[in-house]
Amino acid sequence: MLKDMNRLNSITRVLKEYLRKLWTRVLIVGLLSLVALGIATLIESILPEGVNGRLQGAAVDRLLQIIANAMLAVTTFSLTVMVTVHRNTSSQFTPRAHLLIMEDSVTQNTLAAFIGTYVYALVAIVLRETGVFGDEKAMVLFWMTALVLCFVVWSLVRWVLHLQTFGSLLDTTRHVEDVTRTRFRERLDRPCLGANPLTQDVPQGAVALTAAQSGFVRGIVPEIMQNLSQDHDVQVYVTARLGDFVFLNAPLAWVDGEMDDDLAQDLQACINVGDVRSYDQDPRLGMIAMSEIGTKALSPGINDPGTAIDVISRIGRVLSNYKDEAETGQSPEFDRLYVPPMDPDLLLQDAFSAIGRDGAHIVEVQEMLQEVLGGLMDHPDAGLCRAAKRVAKELFERAGTQMTHSPDLDRLKRAVHRGVL
DSSP, rough: HHHHHHHHHHHHHHHHHHHSSSHHHHHHHHHHHHHHHHHHHHHHHHHHHHHHSSOOHHHHHHHHHHHHHHHHHHHHHHHHHHHHHHHHHHHOOHHHHHHHHOOOHHHHHHHHHHHHHHHHHHHHHHHTTTTTSSSSGGHHHHHHHHHHHHHHHHHHHHOOOHTTTTTOOOHHHHHHHHHHHHHHHHHHHHHGGGEEEESOOOOOOOOEEEEEEEEEEEEEOOHHHHHHHHTTHHHHHSSSSTTTOOOTEEEEEEEEEEOOOHHHHHHHHHEEESSSSOOOSOOOHOOOOOHHHHHHHSHHHHOOOOHHHHHHHHHHHHHTTOGGGGGSOOSSSSSEEEOOOOOHHHHHHHHHHHHHHHHHTOOOHHHHHHHHHHHHHHOOOOHHHHHHHHHHHHHHHHHHHHHHOHHHHHHHHHHOOTTTO
C-alpha cells in the first residue's frame, strides 16, 4: 500500500510538471474544442425536429469565419508579446526569472484558449462543408459557437488586464518572491523532502552512486528511491545538495548495502541532473534570482538602489519562515533515504553576498541589508541567527572599506545590530 502511494505521488509530480508546459495546455484545450463539437452533435440528435430549422446555416458560417480569421491574428499577436516579454525579462532582470515567466499560467491559458478556439472553428467549417452539420442542424452549432465566443472574449479581457503588468519589474520581482516563498514553505512542510536529515557522516563501506553526466542537481524523486531501497534492503544517503553542480562520475549519493548495476541505474534516474537549475525543489534558486535582480539594478548603467532595497526586503520576508529541518520533530516519510537539510549559511550567501558586494558604497542599500540581517539575528532558529551575524559583520566590514564619506559610515553604524559591533 505504501509503495502504491509513493508511486502515485511520483506520478502526480510528473503530471504537475507537464501541466506547466505550454504545449500541454494547448493540447488539452484543442481536445476540448473537439469534445464541444461532439457534444453539439449529441444535443442536436435529441432536439425536436422543428427546432433546428429556425436558424439559417449562413449565420453559423459567418460566425465561424469571423472566429477563424480573428483567432489567427490574435494568436500571432499574443505569441509576439510573449516572446518579447521573455527576452526583455532575461536581458533586463535575470535569465533565472525568465524560467518562471515561461511558466506564467495566464499567458499559457490565453494562448491555449486562442489556439483551441481556432481549431474549433476550422473543424466546424470542415464539418459544415462535408455536410455533417447541414442547415437543418445549424441551431445547436450556432449556440455552441456563441458559447465558445464568450469564452474567447473572457480570455481576451483577462489577457489585456494581465498585460498591464506582465513583464514589468514589480510584477517580475513579486512573481519570483511568490514562487520562492511557496517552494520554501513546501520544503519546510516536508523537511528534507520527507527523508531523514543527513547530519552525520556516511557509514563506512557505503558504495558511491556517481553522476552519469555533468550538470546541476535539479531534483530527486524520493518516493521511487524509497521503494527501490525497500526492494533491495539498502539505505541511500544523498550527499549532493539540490542546485549543486556535479561533474561526470562525481558522487551523487552513497548506498549502504549491496548495489548492482540495475539498482545504480534506477537510482541515477531518480536524481535529475541537467544543464540548468529548477525551482521545484530548490528554494536557493529563488534567492539567487532575486539577488541578481537587485544586483542588476545596482549596475552603473541602471543605478537604481530602490530596486535593490525592495529585493532585500522581499528576501527577508521569505527567510523569516526558516526552520531547521533537522529539528522539526517530524517522523521521516522515507525512512531509508537521507537528504542534507537546508544550510542557512548557503541561503544567506545566495541572498545577500552579491548585493552587499555591488552596493557596498551605497549607504541606503547597506542600511537595508543590516536592518534585514538584524531582524534575522533575532530569529528563533539559532543556526540562522549565527549565519545572519556572520554575514552582517562581513558586509559591514566590506562597506567600511568602500565608503569614503565618514557621515555615511556613521549612519550605517547606527543601523547595525548590537550583536555585530
